[in-house]
Amino acid sequence: MKTKPTAPWQILDDAEVYSAPPWIKVHRQQIRLPNGRIVGYHQIVLPDYAIIAAQTADGKFVVERQYKHGIGTVSLFLPGGVIDHGEKPQQAAKRELLEETGYKADGWREIGVYVSNSNYGCGRAHVFISRNARKITEPNSGDLEDMEIVLLDAPSLLRAVRSGKFMSLSSVAAALCALNHRS
Amino acid sequence: MKTKPTAPWQILDDAEVYSAPPWIKVHRQQIRLPNGRIVGYHQIVLPDYAIIAAQTADGKFVVERQYKHGIGTVSLFLPGGVIDHGEKPQQAAKRELLEETGYKADGWREIGVYVSNSNYGCGRAHVFISRNARKITEPNSGDLEDMEIVLLDAPSLLRAVRSGKFMSLSSVAAALCALNHRS
Numbered sequence: 001m002k003t004k005p006t007a008p009w010q011i012l013d014d015a016e017v018y019s020a021p022p023w024i025k026v027h028r029q030q031i032r033l034p035n036g037r038i039v040g041y042h043q044i045v046l047p048d049y050a051i052i053a054a055q056t057a058d059g060k061f062v063v064e065r066q067y068k069h070g071i072g073t074v075s076l077f078l079p080g081g082v083i084d085h086g087e088k089p090q091q092a093a094k095r096e097l098l099e100e101t102g103y104k105a106d107g108w109r110e111i112g113v114y115v116s117n118s119n120y121g122c123g124r125a126h127v128f129i130s131r132n133a134r135k136i137t138e139p140n141s142g143d144l145e146d147m148e149i150v151l152l153d154a155p156s157l158l159r160a161v162r163s164g165k166f167m168s169l170s171s172v173a174a175a176l177c178a179l180n181h182r183s
Numbered sequence: 184m185k186t187k188p189t190a191p192w193q194i195l196d197d198a199e200v201y202s203a204p205p206w207i208k209v210h211r212q213q214i215r216l217p218n219g220r221i222v223g224y225h226q227i228v229l230p231d232y233a234i235i236a237a238q239t240a241d242g243k244f245v246v247e248r249q250y251k252h253g254i255g256t257v258s259l260f261l262p263g264g265v266i267d268h269g270e271k272p273q274q275a276a277k278r279e280l281l282e283e284t285g286y287k288a289d290g291w292r293e294i295g296v297y298v299s300n301s302n303y304g305c306g307r308a309h310v311f312i313s314r315n316a317r318k319i320t321e322p323n324s325g326d327l328e329d330m331e332i333v334l335l336d337a338p339s340l341l342r343a344v345r346s347g348k349f350m351s352l353s354s355v356a357a358a359l360c361a362l363n364h365r366s
Contacts, residue, residue: 006250006257006329018201018209024225024303026201026209031252034329041252042207044227046303067189068301069214069224074189077301114352118251118260120207120229122305125352146189146217158363169297169308173352176359180341 007034009041022085023047046116046123050093051080051170053178054105054133061157061178062103062133066147068168075167076150076160078174079103080125089113089126097130100141101149105130112177116170127174129181154179190217192224205268206230229299229306233276234263234353236361237288237316244340244361245286245316249330251351258350259333259343261357262286263308272296272309280313282324284332288313295360299353310357312364337362 013030025045032038054062064077081096083089090108097103108130116122139147152160157175166172196213208228215221237245247260264279266272273291280286291313299305322330335343340358349355 006248006331008250008256009252020211020225024209024227026207028203042203043253044207044305046300065189067191069192070226070301070304071298073191075301112347112355113350114355115254115350116299116352117229117305118253118258118351118353121253122227122300148189161360162363162365164295167296167298168301169299169352169356170301172295172297172360173356176356176363177344180345180359180363182345 009033012038014043017042042120044117044120044122046121047082048089048124048126049080049082049170050089050096050126050128051078051174052093052097052128052130053078053174054097054103054128054130056133056151057131060151060153061175062097062101063150063152063157063160064100064147065150071167073167076165076171077168078166078171080170080174083126090128093126093128093130097133098137100139100147102135102137102139103133104136105133107131111181112173114173125170125173127177129178192216195221200225225303227300227303227305229304230265231272231307231309232263232265232353233272233279233309233311234261234357235276235280235311235313236261236357237280237286237311237313239316239334240314243334243336244358245280245284246333246335246340246343247283247330248333254350256350259348259354260351261349261354263353263357266309273311276309276311276313280316281320283322283330285318285320285322286316287319288316290314294364295356297356308353308356310360312361 010032018026083092112127193215201209266275295310
């Protein structure tokens with residue numbers, strides 16, 4: 001069923017209206033819709049980030065329990081973080097796993113790239129899987145990221161997702177992508 | 184393994200630095216971390232939204248194919264949209280399904296609520312499942328939302344997710360939540 005043609009919007013004008021470098025930029029755009037109507041719209045530019053489903057040799061996923069300010073409480077998360085300027089997504093994934101958990105892993109593979117907000121953008125999530133994760137050092141992720149590390153096998157990870165123990169959209173998406181991945 | 188205590192951050196000051204009512208507010212906060220260090224941080228307030236995995240009586244999911252400006256191209260999406268002021272999440276889910284697709288459904292159930300961005304907030308996704316979806320009218324979602332409706336059975340939905348045909352984090356999360364839901 002096709003209701004109307006689906007066509008990209010045309011950006012007539014684009015102005016930065018707020019910026020907190022290097023983290024946040026808000027743009028206000030003037031848009032011409034496919035039907036000719038002109039509307040105002042925003043784009044929110046946040047850094048792209050990597051999020052990692054790393055499994056130990058015995059199949060356990062490396063999970064974090066921590067406070068995150070966007071959530072406002074303690075929750076479970078998969079490891080992850082912002083891709084630095086000039087860094088490749090997989091480099092960021094390896095760096096973040098090591099910094100946050102002290103784990104190193106093999107067999108890295110990007111299994112999806114998803115836009116955080118389909119209206120405003122808000123950065124893209126690069127979802128990675130990796131295997132043979134093992135602790136090689138102590139975590140060193142800075143004082144914004146105090147956390148506990150928890151190891152969950154696949155059934156426990158799925159149960160934790162189903163029972164709402166992960167409160168972040170990217171962690172839930174990445175956990176389910178990894179659990180439903182067919183290599 | 185516990186590296187350091189996980190404790191909420193204390194908000195010492197909070198100032199709105201950009202606002203485009205009723206859609207976007209950006210706040211700059213002064214934060215005291217659990218270790219006493221004081222840092223600046225942002226919160227981005229976007230509306231909460233509903234996202235819907237609705238299945239027809241013969242088990243097909245109601246999927247949309249459309250352009251979204253945050254993605255910048257045409258992609259598959261699950262139906263969904265912003266929860267209006269004063270509206271309950273489930274009311275919004277029913278309204279958005281009807282407006283966007285012309286479908287009505289039964290057996291509504293919220294199976295998860297997830298924060299879009301664990302650092303900045305960016306609104307919460309309320310994930311709904313429903314069944315017995317049937318077309319009762321023509322879509323009427325306004326000229327920002329030209330789209331096609333596609334019906335996908337569960338294996339096809341999973342294949343579409345795995346092959347990257349859904350480019351939005353909330354659609355991928357909601358599709359996999361629905362496929363992995365155990366009622």
